[in-house]
Amino acid sequence: MAERTPILPLYPNRGLSLVGGEGAYLIARDGSRYLDLMSNYGASLLGQAHPAVTAALRGQLGGLVTLHGSFGNDLRLRASMALLRRLPLPSAELCWLNSGTEAIEAALKFAIQASGRRRFIACTGGYHGKTLGALAxxxxxxxxxxxxxxxxxxxHVPFGVAASVEAAITTETAAVIVEPIQGEGGVQVPPDGYLGELREICTARDVLLIVDEIQTGCGRTGTFTVSEREGIEPDILCLGKGLAGGVPIGVAAVGATVAERVTRGIHTSTFGGNPLAAAGVLATLSILTPELLARVERLGAEWRESLTALGVEVRGRGLMVGVVLPGRQDQLLKELQLERVLAIPAGEDVIRFLPPLIVGEAELERGTEALRASLRKRE
Ligand SMILES: Cc1ncc(COP(=O)(O)O)c(C=O)c1O
Structure with a gap:
């Protein structure tokens, strides 16, 4: 029997204890440095110990760390206005929470309240979290x-096929929920124009559109959101992961037509919108400049090209990258770890790379070389 620890074993065991971090590196107990090409599933968006994020969080730790949403707070308001300026939802209102799955819970509840209906359409291969609403x-x-x-x-209808959504809509459908690029589902990029088609269908059939940008958002794919790139306005847009510089965060941005039907108290959270997270959000947004996002787009495109040159199928956009390796995912993740490069799985057959957005070209090149070496060992 595996040895028990005081922590319920709910996660796969990577066999590696990490004690520190700096930029795109994580540091093990013995001092060895691992190149972080997974950023804690996207949560360490700007790497470890980013000076501006650290300063903002440290500063806030000396003041108000948490403050219930029933009290006003200027920092929370500033973070909200700063985020809204970056979103393609004019006059949206925000529900601040503490994780991605909570943002989805809120989105589903708001959709039920605003539409008066209770059925949802989601996609095969989709991942939205594991609390009971999101799990559905x-x-x-x-x-x-x-x-x-x-x-x-x-x-659940096939991802990337707008017609299948249209066919599944009934008089009971409250909303369609979709990831612009599926993460857990294997870094699946839908056909061009998919989100736009979904928007048109949902509008025509009077069904709400919830876009889950928890993984694709915050600049991961080279624009702040994919919705913005695709020129669509979701009814509800969810973000999370690295939005607050690595401290827990989730947010549902709710468009005006839904927001005006949401009633006080229908969804709340003690920690939602806490000033520590708000400070992290403000710092993160100030770092995600148009220049940084353009760099993410360029670096990502170049890196995907150099990975493709290894003779593997590569998918993704910006710095959300999947390498398709059927039957070899597990072993290759282990090999990469032996090369001191950290990546994560996506589905059963794909290795997923979500490097921190501050990653350097030389570091990505090292990732390519580590994958080359790992693939050779398996030949
Ligand atoms: C697209 C998407 N939605 C929702 C979630 C759930 O977020 P969390 O793990 O913060 O609850 C994730 C997490 O990986 C995700 O990738």
Whole structure:
């Protein structure tokens, strides 16, 4: 029997203890440095110990760390206005939470309240979190089976096929929820124009569109959101991961037509919008300049090209990258770790790279070389 620790073993065990970090490196107990090409599933968006983020969080730690949403707070207001300026939802209002799955919970509840309907359409391969609401729209049976009968009614339709969404809409449908690029589902990029088509269908059929940009957002793909790149205005847009510089965060941005039907108290959270997270949001947004986002786009395109030259299928946009390696994912992740390069899985067959957006060209090149070496060992 595996040795138990005081922590419930819910996660795969990577066999590596990390104690520190600096930029795009994580530091193990023995002092060895690992190149971080996964940024904690996207949460360490700007790497470890970014000076401006650290200064902002440190400064806030000396003052108000948390403050209930029933009290006003200038910092929370400033963070909200700064975020809204970056979103393609004119006159949206924000529901601040503490994780991605919570943002999805809120989005689903608001959609039910605003539409008066209770059924959702989500995509096969989709991932939206594991709390019971979010789990209903998440697709993988291995997470859902135990809770069959307890979940919201959801129709899962093939990702990337707008016509399948149109066909699934009924008079009971409250909303369609979609990731612009599927992360967990294997870094799946849909056909051009997919989000736009979904927007048109949802508008024509009077169904809400929830866009889950928890993984694709905050500049990960080279624009602040993919919705902005695609020129669409979701009814609700969810963000999370690295938005607050690595401290827990989730937010649902709610468009005006939904917001005006949401009633006080229908969703709240003690820690939602806490000043520590707000300070992290303000610092993060100030670092995500148009120049940095353009760099993400360029670096990502160049890197995907150099990975493709290894003779593997590469998918993604910006610095959200998947390398398709059927049957070899697990072993190659281990090989990369032996080369002191950290990546994560996506689905069963894909290695996912989510480097911090501050990563350097030389570091990405080292990632390519580590993958080359790992692939050779397996030949
Ligand atoms: C697209 C997407 N939605 C929702 C979530 C859930 O976020 P969290 O793990 O912060 O609850 C994730 C997490 O990976 C995600 O990638």
């Amino acid at each position: 729209v998440t697709h993988a049976g291995k997470y859902r089976a135990l809770f069959d009968g307890l979940l919201l009614p959801v129709d």
